Amino acid sequence: MTSLLPTEDETMLDDMARGFLSEAAPVTHLRAMRDAGKTFDPDLWAQMVEMGWAGVLIPEAAGGSGMGHAAAGILARAMGRTLASSPFIPTAVIAPVIFQAAHDPRHEETLRGIAEGKHVFALAVDEGPKHDPENTKLVATRAGNAFRLSGLKTFVRNGNAADRFLVLAKVDDQLTLFDVPSDREGIQRTEMALVDSQDTARVQFLDVELRDEDIVGEIGGAMAILRPALAAGQAALAAEMAGLASGIFDLTLGYLKERKQFGKVIGSFQALQHRAAKLWCEMEVTESAVIHAGRMLDESPEDATLAVSLASARAIRTAALAVQEGVQLHGGIGMTDEYDAGFYMKRAQVGAEWLGDYGFHAARVAALRGF
Amino acid sequence: MTSLLPTEDETMLDDMARGFLSEAAPVTHLRAMRDAGKTFDPDLWAQMVEMGWAGVLIPEAAGGSGMGHAAAGILARAMGRTLASSPFIPTAVIAPVIFQAAHDPRHEETLRGIAEGKHVFALAVDEGPKHDPENTKLVATRAGNAFRLSGLKTFVRNGNAADRFLVLAKVDDQLTLFDVPSDREGIQRTEMALVDSQDTARVQFLDVELRDEDIVGEIGGAMAILRPALAAGQAALAAEMAGLASGIFDLTLGYLKERKQFGKVIGSFQALQHRAAKLWCEMEVTESAVIHAGRMLDESPEDATLAVSLASARAIRTAALAVQEGVQLHGGIGMTDEYDAGFYMKRAQVGAEWLGDYGFHAARVAALRGF
Amino acid sequence: MTDQGAQQTNEEFRTEARAWLEANCPTEMRDADNSEESVCWGGRNWSFQSDAQKVWLDRMASKGWTVPTWPVEFGGGGLTRDQEKILREEMASLGARVPLHGFGIGMLGPALLKFGTETQKQLYLPPIARGEIRWCQGYSEPGAGSDLASVQTKAETVGDNYVINGQKIWTSYADKADWMFALVRTDRDAPKHRGITFLLLDMTSPGVSTRPIRLISGRSPFCETFFDDVEVPRTQIVGEENRGWDVAKYVLTHERAMISGGRTGLTGGRPLASVLEGTSDPFLRAQAVGCDIDMMAMALTLERYKDKAKAGSIGDASSMLKYYGTELNKRRFELMMAAAGADALEWNGPYGSLPTDWLRTKANSIEGGTSEIMLSVIAKRVLEMPS
Amino acid sequence: MTDQGAQQTNEEFRTEARAWLEANCPTEMRDADNSEESVCWGGRNWSFQSDAQKVWLDRMASKGWTVPTWPVEFGGGGLTRDQEKILREEMASLGARVPLHGFGIGMLGPALLKFGTETQKQLYLPPIARGEIRWCQGYSEPGAGSDLASVQTKAETVGDNYVINGQKIWTSYADKADWMFALVRTDRDAPKHRGITFLLLDMTSPGVSTRPIRLISGRSPFCETFFDDVEVPRTQIVGEENRGWDVAKYVLTHERAMISGGRTGLTGGRPLASVLEGTSDPFLRAQAVGCDIDMMAMALTLERYKDKAKAGSIGDASSMLKYYGTELNKRRFELMMAAAGADALEWNGPYGSLPTDWLRTKANSIEGGTSEIMLSVIAKRVLEMPS
DSSP: OOOSSOOHHHHHHHHHHHHHHHHHSOHHHHHHHHHTTOOOOHHHHHHHHHTTOTTTTSOGGGTSOOOOHHHHHHHHHHHHHHTOOOSHIIIIIIHHHHHHHTTOGGGHHHHHHHHTTOOOEEEEOOOSSSOOGGGOOOBEEEETTEEEEEEEEEEEETTTTOSEEEEEEEETTEEEEEEEETTSTTEEEEEOOBTTOOOEEEEEEEEEEEOGGGEESOTTOHHHHHHHHHHHHHHHHHHHHHHHHHHHHHHHHHHHHHOEETTEEGGGOHHHHHHHHHHHHHHHHHHHHHHHHHHHHHHOGGGOHHHHHHHHHHHHHHHHHHHHHHHHHHGGGGGBTTSSHHHHHHHHHHHTTTTOOHHHHHHHHHHHTTO | OOOSSOOHHHHHHHHHHHHHHHHHSOHHHHHHHHHTTOOOOHHHHHHHHHTTOTTTTSOGGGTSOOOOHHHHHHHHHHHHHHTOOOSHIIIIIIHHHHHHHTTOGGGHHHHHHHHTTOOOEEEEOOOSSSOOGGGOOOBEEEETTEEEEEEEEEEEETTTTOSEEEEEEEETTEEEEEEEETTSTTEEEEEOOBTTOOOEEEEEEEEEEEOGGGEESOTTOHHHHHHHHHHHHHHHHHHHHHHHHHHHHHHHHHHHHHOEETTEEGGGOHHHHHHHHHHHHHHHHHHHHHHHHHHHHHHOGGGOHHHHHHHHHHHHHHHHHHHHHHHHHHGGGGGBTTSSHHHHHHHHHHHTTTTOOHHHHHHHHHHHTTO | OOOGGGGSOHHHHHHHHHHHHHHHSOGGGOSOOOOTTTSOOOSTTOOOSSHHHHHHHHHHHHHTTTSTTSOGGGTOOOOOHHHHHHHHHHHHHHTOOOSOOSHIIIIIHHHHHHHOOHHHHHHHHHHHHTTOSOEEEEOOOTTTTTOTTOOOOEEEEETTEEEEEEEEEEEETTTTOSEEEEEEESOSSSOGGGSEEEEEEETTSTTEEEEEEOBTTSOOOEEEEEEEEEEEEGGGEESSTTBHHHHHHHHHHHHHHIIIIIITTSSOSOOHHHHGGGOOOHHHHHHHHHHHHHHHHHHHHHHHHHHHHHHSOOGGGHHHHHHHHHHHHHHHHHHHHHHHGGGGSBTTBTTBTHHHHHHHHTTTTTTTSOHHHHHHHIIIIISOOOO | OOOGGGGSOHHHHHHHHHHHHHHHSOGGGOSOOOOTTTSOOOSTTOOOSSHHHHHHHHHHHHHTTTSTTSOGGGTOOOOOHHHHHHHHHHHHHHTOOOSOOSHIIIIIHHHHHHHOOHHHHHHHHHHHHTTOSOEEEEOOOTTTTTOTTOOOOEEEEETTEEEEEEEEEEEETTTTOSEEEEEEESOSSSOGGGSEEEEEEETTSTTEEEEEEOBTTSOOOEEEEEEEEEEEEGGGEESSTTBHHHHHHHHHHHHHHIIIIIITTSSOSOOHHHHGGGOOOHHHHHHHHHHHHHHHHHHHHHHHHHHHHHHSOOGGGHHHHHHHHHHHHHHHHHHHHHHHGGGGSBTTBTTBTHHHHHHHHTTTTTTTSOHHHHHHHIIIIISOOOO
């Protein structure tokens, strides 16, 4: 496997992404969106598309930049650092893997469209408080040559901005994946006011008609297509969480070096030094797992499950520690809405649930490691 | 319930016990015994008997001092502080509860004998690596009017000094408790060289004859008698572990106040101060649970299970933290055999297994609390 | 102290208390809901959320049971510590809400009982007991953070008054309070801890203004408070001039004990086991059982320390209660959030105020002395570790 | 550097290495047992535990694969970092033991390659590579603890020699070592870090004596070492006189990396999952899975940092590897002890040396720089927090 050190290309990509985001999408940008009641910034997304981010997993032949999963992780990580808002993971990571896994020339146009920024995708998989795709209850009933879908999907990230939903449902008791335009008759989406102020929808299907051509892959073939896509999404999310951890850490470290109490810079207090050092160690160790997951997805995707869940479990725990320590070490100011720390805490909490929580990933590690 | 503060009598008992043990059984006493290859000091035990400790749970009418479980906890706690070696828990705590729970006038003589120091009891319950009395496999086969016992008991604390074994075995698939002299034909005991250098035996039963009168209670009645006795033993052990934690803590705190490095007393380093403070908090919280368990056993023993497992779970975790922090904060000297810290670490490890480990007690708490 | 209860046995008292509560606690007040939103804080501007809330307050106040252990002459119940414990047990078994909540009861009252003049006690304690005056605490100042003694708000003597100028921050509910107990600097030349005075002031005095601070939870329980030439009679000093730090420290001890168990509701809220009902995640369960164990042990510790406090002073050991209680409460809410999963991520979603309450707990280990300060206090004053 | 491997592709090298190992590694050396008791430490007085152990050492030394990345001229294999990784992978997949272990390979060798004169390299490196000389490290002194620079052992210049007097402590296996690399004070008037010299000395020199220290595990891997007018030629200085601290720091970096993963065997020993086979305790399982996750992530981190070190210096970040690796190893052994229950409480019981090894891990976070020192190094030098 390629070394876990960044390649030259990766270092350049990282520098570029960080530079762009610190200008175009710092935390103040998220704050301004929230205060304006907005959850999607089409201009920001257009710029990301322009830079080839939407096509990061799409081959150059299909109009993408074909940079791969490690690169997607670098972008997600950079976005995590500043809490940039975008439909990157569902649209640029999950959807492209799904359409490529389906091996159907029909999807070439969609892939090209994603790379060109024509589509925003959302994944409508979850139905309850925990990520559990294998236990999907939603049923698509056969009706002549078509299907009728009635029921609810929840926790649909980017579901309000999306023009296409990837919907998991059962046909004849077999998990089947549908690609449905969001304006199909009978689809109602409502904004969920999540703590992290990101675009998230509850999607109600009221006797929606689905056609044969909406099926991605085959009837009963959803998980074969979805599994690698979820793995890719989880790895990118882990990278985003690792980035989030380093974002709040830098904010906190800066504060510790500047804030004075009892006549001394508080960063000189040994107890706080040791806590900062421990947190940094956790971040370094998580970083390795996150990079490794990206490399595995690029180099042996069929063996990557353990690597992905390892990265996810580590990233969830590390981000939680980073935001908890971050808010506490800031003292009172960390509790105020006008300071940025709270935004990190809220996003970390949502990231710890989406696409599988710690228990989900730890259980997968346990199974794969023979526990 | 009586307040969790010590009564005046309890304070006096505590002062007396601590004073006696710091003279008669400091850690150097344990060290000397170990170096001499000894695990039982009959003289020390005789002095404890003299002070009424063997009869702490035996009514005055039966020759005991009848001080009760809270008092037993105070004694065990004091013994834990200096790692005093004695058969106190099996002989003075577990056996008396067993014989009183059996409600049989036959046992009055035994109780009187315990209070007078005539007997050393050992509990032969465990058969595997984990405490699990309900799953006892040892079988006492009926043979005419008697029973024949063949098999192994392990982790029998004080099993080499004991003149009587309380043996749990199955008769017709029903758990039954036997009180057997250790010199009964066919009983072979071998010393287990445990890390904590305390008297512990592996006891082999080679076609041992058991008679009707060896049964305590009834055939199939073992657990009804054993359960309150084990609870009493567990509470006393929790108290011993809490005492052990405070013993190593005091040693460590003393070292931190005295040891200099980089030209400063290391106890002035803030990171070490916070660790000492956290450990002290854990000890204080555990202390409450330990006292509460003693009070519950004295005042409503039938409801004491939760209180006992709460105290045990807390004490196991707190003692583990105290010895780990203690050894680490001592640096190199804590690793040497000539220093006392290692003795605390080894005893804590054994105490964390005997009569139920953390998982045993946490599972019981979970069941009782509706998890 | 008038101690009417002393003639009764505890069991007699229990019987009597149970009967009285049974007869007098309105049904609506028997839901055991002591969340910050549902309890009665009292004060001049209080809007009772229901008739039942008012009836319950009035009846309890008439018995002196809003402040059960205060002397009867100052509006208290004159109960012994044992009786108070019994009263709380009986209230809990009925599910009765706490009738009145606030900083007057928990913090200022005990300080007045210890440091106040007879006149001050007569003047201020009974209205606190009846919930007529709502108090706030004016300690922290911008930039001072944990260094509470670095008070900059100045009080200059002009005749019989002080004239106060400066700014406070983190004043809990200053916008809703009637009066404030505040620390002001009355001697700029004295050593830091020696030029501070503890003052009581009416929030309607000319020159007092407040501005709520929005927190990460979206709520604004704290304010900034500004003083612009505010006149306060010098008779409203508690304790001696320039010796306010002693009073403040005493109040802090009570505040810490209060935050550790009372206000953050260690025993309130849904029990962890019920929150976990929907999940079979073994990792979460293991952590939750561990947290439950620690919570039970902490509840016992609060009882033990209340008894200790009654028997003498617990002094700086209250820092342990504050540290452990607030850190544990944060852990509990993290677990509840994890157990509830995506359902708890929505403001006002299926779990109601859970996400708001979760974020609120993060302040527990900062307000009233940070966890770091508590640990340093324990190390230095309890364990006597060197500086 | 002679780099014979550079002409091969990595895959060619893998094929060749696999074939050679398959052909040359004795069956008895394929049990993956790299415990401190089973590995070969070499040296003048080494008693091979089996013929196979000797054969394996000789064969590997002849390829230069006891020190795969050292230059061929000094007895190394001249491999690239990638090739070394491949070699280790192939050894692991065969279960081949590490052929040689010790402080010469892991600590002194790298320092000599960087600071040694050409003569010193020629003289000392090849015998290290062949396992002919066993080294020990003479840094710590009684009472100095973590303050390594407070060296009191004095070296006075007499002609072409130093005459050394003083005492060292925590010298690993000094009683079994042939030579020592030591820090001695050569200038008492200079600032603490500026009067120290890094010296190589023969343990058979007149005036050297050792005394083993018994540890809580019952083993004695460390000694006290005494110097009584020991004469050492001044040519045996490594680096410059009075500048030994630079060499020592460089060695410490290697030591820390070694302790973090290598010596304590993060990847060695029974995997946690198999230890847990006998138990269904959900609390233990939850902790063990968490520990396993951290161990895998740490193993990846060691790889990443080895690559970093090859690409440049990792400097003080090695403190992270030392801190995290040793604390994790302690956690792992606590879990193994808990999983094994009463069976692990017996010295030489059903789990063999497990209790001894468990107690041994407690020294990991002390030797070579305590965890506390590591955290302070990270805070000050990596995170640049103020003093």
